[in-house]
Amino acid sequence: MGVNRRKFLKIAGISTLGVAAKPAADAFGISPTEWLDQKLGGFTVPETLFHFFEKPAGLVPGEALTAKRWAMVVNVRELDEEIAQACTDACHKVHNVPNFDNPRHEIKWIWQEEYEHVFPGQQHEHIDENLKKLPFLVMCNHCFNPPCCRVCPTKATFKRKKDGIVLMDMHRCIGCRFCMAACPFGARSFNWLIPWPRAGEGKFEGKEPPNPEYPTRVKGVVEKCNFCAERLAKGQIPACVEASQKACKKKGREPALVFGDLEDPDSEVRQLLRSNYTVRRKPELGSNPNVYYIV
Amino acid sequence: MYDGGKIFAGIIIGLALLTFPIWYTSGRAAPRPEVKLPVKEKECVQPKAYMTRKHMQLLDLWRDSVVRVAQRSYVAFNGKKYDMSLQNTCMSAECHAKKTEFCDRCHNYTGVVPYCWDCHIEPKEEKTEEKH
Numbered sequence: 001m002g003v004n005r006r007k008f009l010k011i012a013g014i015s016t017l018g019v020a021a022k023p024a025a026d027a028f029g030i031s032p033t034e035w036l037d038q039k040l041g042g043f044t045v046p047e048t049l050f051h052f053f054e055k056p057a058g059l060v061p062g063e064a065l066t067a068k069r070w071a072m073v074v075n076v077r078e079l080d081e082e083i084a085q086a087c088t089d090a091c092h093k094v095h096n097v098p099n100f101d102n103p104r105h106e107i108k109w110i111w112q113e114e115y116e117h118v119f120p121g122q123q124h125e126h127i128d129e130n131l132k133k134l135p136f137l138v139m140c141n142h143c144f145n146p147p148c149c150r151v152c153p154t155k156a157t158f159k160r161k162k163d164g165i166v167l168m169d170m171h172r173c174i175g176c177r178f179c180m181a182a183c184p185f186g187a188r189s190f191n192w193l194i195p196w197p198r199a200g201e202g203k204f205e206g207k208e209p210p211n212p213e214y215p216t217r218v219k220g221v222v223e224k225c226n227f228c229a230e231r232l233a234k235g236q237i238p239a240c241v242e243a244s245q246k247a248c249k250k251k252g253r254e255p256a257l258v259f260g261d262l263e264d265p266d267s268e269v270r271q272l273l274r275s276n277y278t279v280r281r282k283p284e285l286g287s288n289p290n291v292y293y294i295v
Numbered sequence: 296m297y298d299g300g301k302i303f304a305g306i307i308i309g310l311a312l313l314t315f316p317i318w319y320t321s322g323r324a325a326p327r328p329e330v331k332l333p334v335k336e337k338e339c340v341q342p343k344a345y346m347t348r349k350h351m352q353l354l355d356l357w358r359d360s361v362v363r364v365a366q367r368s369y370v371a372f373n374g375k376k377y378d379m380s381l382q383n384t385c386m387s388a389e390c391h392a393k394k395t396e397f398c399d400r401c402h403n404y405t406g407v408v409p410y411c412w413d414c415h416i417e418p419k420e421e422k423t424e425e426k427h
Contacts, residue, residue: 043359043363043364047356047359050352057360057364058367058369058379059369059370060365158363160365162364163365171358198412201394201417201419201420202416202418202419209416213382217414
């Protein structure tokens with residue numbers, strides 16, 4: 001059957017509406033997908049339907065620490081080897097990060113690095129000797145514009161909309177390691193081995209994971225710092241920050257790691273940023289890191 | 296027909312072997328698994344019927360809610376709030392403290408192997424001298 005006049009007018013009308021939808025949405029300053037994302041609170045459409053017809057999703061726990069954009073300041077002047085090690089140990093203990101002797105199998109969430117590796121391109125031959133020796137603590141930068149999330153084919157790694165933390169969904173990771181190639185900071189580690197081999201009935205072959213409340217990972221997934229999202233939900237600050245406060249207090253220093261909301265002008269992080277000269281790692285790449293360094 | 300007897304005998308033996316699982320267990324079903332329910336806690340986060348039928352959907356919802364949108368508090372059907380956590384809430388000492396006497400009984404019976412425990416740490420169990 002050919003298109004008659006009536007049908008043509010119908011199609012033309014609907015097409016006009018369709019073409020007009022985008023500029024109309026743009027006029028409100030928000031794209032339709034962004035609008036939908038806001039409405040659904042980060043869930044997908046099928047998930048939202050599931051919650052509507054089946055069971056409601058949860059609530060944010062009352063005691064949780066919340067922010068619009070979490071950030072950290074690393075005051076390298078207050079760091080020494082011992083304090084840095086205390087921070088790493090605290091983190092790796094809380095998150096059941098395994099300790100492999102072979103550097104090719106290494107898993108790290110927060111670790112020490114030399115100046116020239118942290119700020120490549122900034123070093124020169126006459127640089128301050130002390131600066132060379134300082135243990136820079138590095139971790140995932142929780143970029144505002146994370147390249148790892150752009151490349152992830154399964155959206156296993158994603159930026160949490162409400163507070164900007166870049167997280168891993170281990171259930172979805174397929175171990176393709178695109179994110180590791182995309183991350184300019186080498187903040188991600190791949191599980192080449194089973195991190196904590198099981199022996200059944202809650203027992204493990206060999207060493208036990210130190211924190212029975214936090215899950216381990218499996219062979220074949222990528223992991224990294226999560227800004228202690230699970231601790232924030234319980235109203236606790238990140239483990240490394242807590243460890244640095246303790247270790248620094250013992251030595252009579254100011255805390256070397258400070259954590260806070262970058263969007264809150266009165267937060268501790270913002271106060272430090274206001275009163276000190278700070279740098280970020282590889283800002284020229286435009287990933288917009290949320291970890292700042294006082295050198 | 297050449298060797299008819301051998302062929303038919305072969306077919307009959309073959310059929311008998313193929314149908315072995317059917318006639319060997321005929322009239323007898325494997326006993327239904329009995330799960331051990333927690334002693335202290337009397338109510339789960341949803342009614343029993345819902346939990347038996349849809350616990351995996353519930354866990355899936357919990358996982359998305361916790362991991363992706365940080366909504367970690369679940370309002371149960373009786374209004375109580377629970378921390379959404381397989382490892383720390385479901386399998387806590389007061390509830391399903393023994394995986395082998397709860398999860399595993401049905402899962403083994405139906406032959407499903409969920410991979411939750413590749414990552415999540417199951418509760419430690421002491422061997423009990425109980426026969427079932």
